[in-house]
Structures are given as structure tokens and as C-alpha cells.
Amino acid sequence: MTDTAFARRVKRRVSARIQEFFAVCPPGLRQACARELAGLDARIHDIQVVPGGVVFYARIMDACLANLWLGSPSRILMRLARFRATQFSTLEKKLSDIDWHLFLPAGTVPAIQVTTRTSRLYHSDAIADRCRPIVRAALNTGPRKETDSDQNIPSQTIMIRAENDRFDISLDMSGPPLFKRGIKTQVTPAPLRENLAFAILNAAGFTDQDVLMDPMCGSGTFAIEGAMIQARMPPGFHRRFAFEPWPGVSPAAFAHSRTQAAQQFSKVQSIFAFDVDPKAMRILSANLAGHEFLAPVQASQLDFFDLLPNRFTSRKGVVALNPPYGRRLENPGDTTAFYREITRKLAADFKGWRVGLIYPGKQFSHLNFLNLKPFPFFHGGLNLAAGIGTI
Numbered sequence: 001m002t003d004t005a006f007a008r009r010v011k012r013r014v015s016a017r018i019q020e021f022f023a024v025c026p027p028g029l030r031q032a033c034a035r036e037l038a039g040l041d042a043r044i045h046d047i048q049v050v051p052g053g054v055v056f057y058a059r060i061m062d063a064c065l066a067n068l069w070l071g072s073p074s075r076i077l078m079r080l081a082r083f084r085a086t087q088f089s090t091l092e093k094k095l096s097d098i099d100w101h102l103f104l105p106a107g108t109v110p111a112i113q114v115t116t117r118t119s120r121l122y123h124s125d126a127i128a129d130r131c132r133p134i135v136r137a138a139l140n141t142g143p144r145k146e147t148d149s150d151q152n153i154p155s156q157t158i159m160i161r162a163e164n165d166r167f168d169i170s171l172d173m174s175g176p177p178l179f180k181r182g183i184k185t186q187v188t189p190a191p192l193r194e195n196l197a198f199a200i201l202n203a204a205g206f207t208d209q210d211v212l213m214d215p216m217c218g219s220g221t222f223a224i225e226g227a228m229i230q231a232r233m234p235p236g237f238h239r240r241f242a243f244e245p246w247p248g249v250s251p252a253a254f255a256h257s258r259t260q261a262a263q264q265f266s267k268v269q270s271i272f273a274f275d276v277d278p279k280a281m282r283i284l285s286a287n288l289a290g291h292e293f294l295a296p297v298q299a300s301q302l303d304f305f306d307l308l309p310n311r312f313t314s315r316k317g318v319v320a321l322n323p324p325y326g327r328r329l330e331n332p333g334d335t336t337a338f339y340r341e342i343t344r345k346l347a348a349d350f351k352g353w354r355v356g357l358i359y360p361g362k363q364f365s366h367l368n369f370l371n372l373k374p375f376p377f378f379h380g381g382l383n384l385a386a387g388i389g390t391i
């Protein structure tokens, strides 16, 4: 096939078609993700909140924009096929029917991830073993391993999900999870995931016009997410995506989207980050130093209980707090006393500020002395909740 004929086929079968996508979301963030999709400056259709995430339909370049601009999902998958199979011969036939070479570049090393539930074909490794040679043959992949460390070899995750004998075959568009923004190089213990910080800031009503204080900042997740929101910078601006080498994706069009975004950036101002721990401040400084747009973030070592916000700003804004609790406190039994102190401090010195305060989820109602509205989520194997409201 000539290059032009191939390009025409890719256009007809892949890029000009409306495809199905699935934004994988952490529990608690599906509605936020659906709202983000609805507000995206792209042609997105039929947004549906479903278990585990949000389904939407779009052309591939619009789904690339969703990867670039969405702050809340963990990754975005593109559906390639859906079929029923109860025997390996059917599975192999259906997998062979997929035009892999129109979706993925030649030589791609497929990394197959399988999950199965209540299906006749239940053995994940056996399913992956049947899929791998089919994809490798379709893409003329040489004898290379998924773990090959050669950066020139594109590796691509293919997700196979079987439930009640129904198979969904998808490509991971994102690569590393979307909460990896490509900004933080170091973290303090118990860092918050960026998509959770993003969603909490949004729930607290933080906009690009607002002041933000992150008084227990650790490695600075709230401060950095807030700075990106203020800069009107796409959450994915500083990272790469798995879809970039796909034949159906135009590198020029995607580069143009990045350039267009960069032309709209505003200057970061009034973002404040504090931590009592000098080690956290060193880590935060290293994270901030890597990116010029973060230079205006004001960071100082300070105990939250000594923080008087009006010494730093005359405006009221959002205070986002991720305190240590349980075993991360010197005396693990002190969680209640610590939250009581935080409450007193907020009530005394942050009157009129909007708050996003993270709680150990099970203790939310017991510790919610400020009568905040719960925003439940799941993080690091734990049920947590952010309390959202105005002090």
C-alpha cells in the first residue's frame, strides 16, 4: 500500500470516524470528569457516567484534547472492538479482525492487560498469550519484549476486559496515568494525587481569579494544581501521551493545540504554600524550580498555627489543607485533637475563606466540626473525604 493510500485508509477508518472513549476515574470523580468533558472546547458527544468512569464519543483529535485538558480522570481509553467470545478460536478471530496497523505504528510492542469476570475464558495470561502474537504480527513487531528499555521502541498498553463473555478491547491513549503531570520530580510522604487535588480545588470553587493557600503543602500538589488553574494551563501540558505516535493522530494538529493553549497562559499570582517541615520545603522548592511559570508561587517554612493570611494577602480565597492524621501524627491517637485545633485556627483567622479540608473518610462526621459538605473519594487504598464549604 502506498503512503497516500495508507493515510487515506487511516483517515476513513480511524480519524474521521466518531469513536468510543472511556475516561477512567477514581471513585468520587466521575461527575467532575463528566462536567469537564461537557465544558471542553471540543466536539464531545453522548457523555455517560458509568461504573468506573465516563464514556464519551468523539473523533480521535478531540479525545487527544481531552487527554491534554482534563484534570480529573486517571487515563483515557479508546475502544477498538466489543464482541462475545466463549472459545479461544472466536477470540483469536475477533482480535485478528481488528485493523491494528491503522491504529498503532509499525513495530509497536504491545503490553497486554487483561481483566476477566464471570466469563468462560477466565485465564488472563492465556488471553494475553493469544492476543500478543496477533498484534505483533499485524504490526510487524520484531522479537522484542514488553520490558525492553530502548526508548525508541514504542510500547503500547492494550486493555482486554471480559465480563459475562463480552469482550472490550481498548487502547490506552494516555500512557503514564494522567495525574502524572510531568511537573513534580520529588514527593514527601503521603503525597496527594494531582487529579484529586484538582477536583477538590474545583469543588471548593477555586478559579483562576482566586487566592490559594496550601498551608500543609508537603511536595506542593495543591499549590501546583492551583498555579496551573491560574495560568490556564492544560493539566497535561508538561507531559507526553501514548497516542502521540499513532497513525490516526496528527502531530502538527496536536502541537498546534499546545501552542494555542500556551498563547492564552496568564501569569500565576497569589498562590501560597507553607509547611512546618524544612525537608518538605526543600522538596517543594525543587519542584517549583523546574518550571518558570511556578516562580511566582510564594513558599515559606511556617507552622499553620502561626499563619495569619492577611500578612500575605488582603484578599480572601481558598485554603486547601491535607493534614497528617493517624500514624502520621507523633501520637496516632491525636487525630481528633489535631482536627479540633485546625478547626479553631480556621475559624479564628480564615473567616470568609472557602475551604477544602481532607479528612480520614470514616471519621468525617466525627471530625467535621466546621459543618462542611463531604466530598468523598478514595486514595492510596483509603476512604477519604474532603470537607468543602465557607468558613
Ligand SMILES: C[S@@+](CC[C@H](N)C(=O)[O-])C[C@H]1O[C@@H](n2cnc3c(N)ncnc32)[C@H](O)[C@@H]1O
Binding pocket: 187, 188, 189, 190, 191, 192, 193, 215, 216, 217, 218, 219, 220, 221, 222, 274, 275, 276, 277, 280, 302, 303, 304, 305, 322, 323, 324
Ligand atoms: C499529608 S502531607 C501533605 C502532602 C501534600 N498534599 C502533597 O501532595 O505532597 C501533610 C503535611 O503537613 C505538614 N504539617 C504537619 N503539621 C503541620 C503544621 N502544624 N503546619 C504546617 N505544616 C504541617 C507535614 O510536614 C506534611 O508535609
